[in-house]
Amino acid sequence: MELAGIVGKPNTGKSTLFSAMTLVPVQIANYPFTTIKPNVGITHLRIECVCKEFGVKDNPKNSLCINGVRLVPIQVIDCPGIVKDAHLGKGLGLQFLDEIRQASALIVVCDAAGATDADGRPVEPGTHDPLEDVKIVEEELIFWIAGIIEKDWGRICRAVENKQSTLVEELSNKLSGLGIIPSHIEQTLQSLGLNPYAPSKFAKQDIFKLAMELRALSKPIIVAANKVDVEGAEKGVERLRSAGYRVIPCSAEAERILRIAAEKGLVQYIPGDTSFKVLDPSKLTPQQKRALDMIETHVFARWGSTGVQQLINTAYLEVLGYIPVYPVEDAERLSDKDGNVLPDVYLLPKGSTARDLAYKIHSELGKGFLYAIDVRTKLRLGEKHQLKSGDVISIVATTKRG
Ligand SMILES: Nc1nc2c(ncn2[C@@H]2O[C@H](COP(=O)(O)OP(=O)(O)O)[C@@H](O)[C@H]2O)c(=O)[nH]1
Numbered sequence: 001m002e003l004a005g006i007v008g009k010p011n012t013g014k015s016t017l018f019s020a021m022t023l024v025p026v027q028i029a030n031y032p033f034t035t036i037k038p039n040v041g042i043t044h045l046r047i048e049c050v051c052k053e054f055g056v057k058d059n060p061k062n063s064l065c066i067n068g069v070r071l072v073p074i075q076v077i078d079c080p081g082i083v084k085d086a087h088l089g090k091g092l093g094l095q096f097l098d099e100i101r102q103a104s105a106l107i108v109v110c111d112a113a114g115a116t117d118a119d120g121r122p123v124e125p126g127t128h129d130p131l132e133d134v135k136i137v138e139e140e141l142i143f144w145i146a147g148i149i150e151k152d153w154g155r156i157c158r159a160v161e162n163k164q165s166t167l168v169e170e171l172s173n174k175l176s177g178l179g180i181i182p183s184h185i186e187q188t189l190q191s192l193g194l195n196p197y198a199p200s201k202f203a204k205q206d207i208f209k210l211a212m213e214l215r216a217l218s219k220p221i222i223v224a225a226n227k228v229d230v231e232g233a234e235k236g237v238e239r240l241r242s243a244g245y246r247v248i249p250c251s252a253e254a255e256r257i258l259r260i261a262a263e264k265g266l267v268q269y270i271p272g273d274t275s276f277k278v279l280d281p282s283k284l285t286p287q288q289k290r291a292l293d294m295i296e297t298h299v300f301a302r303w304g305s306t307g308v309q310q311l312i313n314t315a316y317l318e319v320l321g322y323i324p325v326y327p328v329e330d331a332e333r334l335s336d337k338d339g340n341v342l343p344d345v346y347l348l349p350k351g352s353t354a355r356d357l358a359y360k361i362h363s364e365l366g367k368g369f370l371y372a373i374d375v376r377t378k379l380r381l382g383e384k385h386q387l388k389s390g391d392v393i394s395i396v397a398t399t400k401r402g
C-alpha cells in the first residue's frame, strides 16, 4: 500500500488533518482498515468507479465503493512537528522521519491564515508568513536526507577511491529504503557535475545539493494550506502558490466535523464532495447547526470543498501521476475466481505495462505472462502495452495463481 507522510511545524493542524483523513467515511461492518497506531492510519484516494459504466454491482476487496465512488486505501503517518534546525536536534529532532522513509509523497501542512509563529505559538492572523514555514520544513527534509548520505561517509570515500565499490552502489544501498533508485543517483551526480570517483573532494554544500535533488525526486511535496476557514487565509494561499509550490487550500477541522456528522447520520457527505446535505435539520443541536453553517459559509462557499480529499487525490493522481487499473480474472463477469465483481484496484506508476500489472498481482503471473485482455475492447494486449487510467484488465498466463 502507498504511504503518505504528514509533516510540518507544530500547531499547523497535522493531527487534525490525520484524524479527519483516517475517519472511516461510512460505517461498514467488519471494515478492515482502522487506525493502526496512534499516528498511523488509513485514508483513501477517491476515484470514479468503473462499475457504473459497466452497469454492474461490484464487491470490492482491496478498496471500497460507495454509490460509484471507489475509495482506494493509502496509509498515512502523522509526524511530530518540525522546527528550524531540527537536524541539529532542536525540538524533537528528525529521528522520527525514519518512519516515513518509504513514503511516496509528503504533505507539508502550514497555517495559511498566518496565525502561528515559527515555533507554533498562536499569534494575530496574518502576522506570520506561511511560506517561511514550508521553506524551513523543506530544508529540514533535505538535511535529513543529507544526514543519511553523510553517515559513514569516510568509509564510503575510502571504498570508492580504493575501487572496492562505486559511489552509485554505495549510495543506492543507503537510499533504496527512501525509494531512490541507482539511475536517480547517477543522473543527479552528473547534473550537479560531481565526480563520482572522488567523493572525498565533495564539499558539505555538494552533499546538500545532492540531497536537495534526491528529495525532490523521491519525496514530492504537496502543501496543505490549512485553516482556510480563517479570515485572510487567501493571502497566505497566494503567497505559497507564487513560490511555485503545489498548494491545496484546506480546512482539516471542517473535514473532521463533516466526517463525524456523516458517521452520526446527520449529514450526507462523502469525502471530496463539493457540498454536504443536512439530512434532518430538526436533529441538530444549536451548536451543531452553527458549526455546519460556518463550514458552509467559510469553507464551501469560498473554497468549493474542504480540500482534504483533494490533497490525496492531487498527490497520487497528479503529482505522482499514478493510474488506477482494475485487474479481473474472468473477463466476461469482471470478477475474480470467487465471483467478486471488480474486486481490486491497483495504483500503478504512469507508463506501467500489462506485464508490470501481472507482476504486481503475483510474481508467478508476471513470469508466466502470455497476454492481457482489455475487458472494454476485448482486444489482446502484449506485455509491453502501456496501461491507462481506468483500464479493466484480465491477465492470461501459463501458470495460474493460487
Ligand atoms: N481554524 C482552524 N483551526 C484548525 C484547523 N485545523 C486545526 N486547527 C487548530 O489548530 C490547532 C493545532 O492543531 P493540531 O492538529 O493539534 O496541530 P499539529 O500540532 O500540527 O498536530 C488546534 O487548535 C486545532 O483545532 C482548521 O482547519 N481550521
Ligand SMILES: [Mg+2]
Pocket (backbone or CB within 6 Å): 014, 015, 016, 080
Ligand atoms: Mg500533532
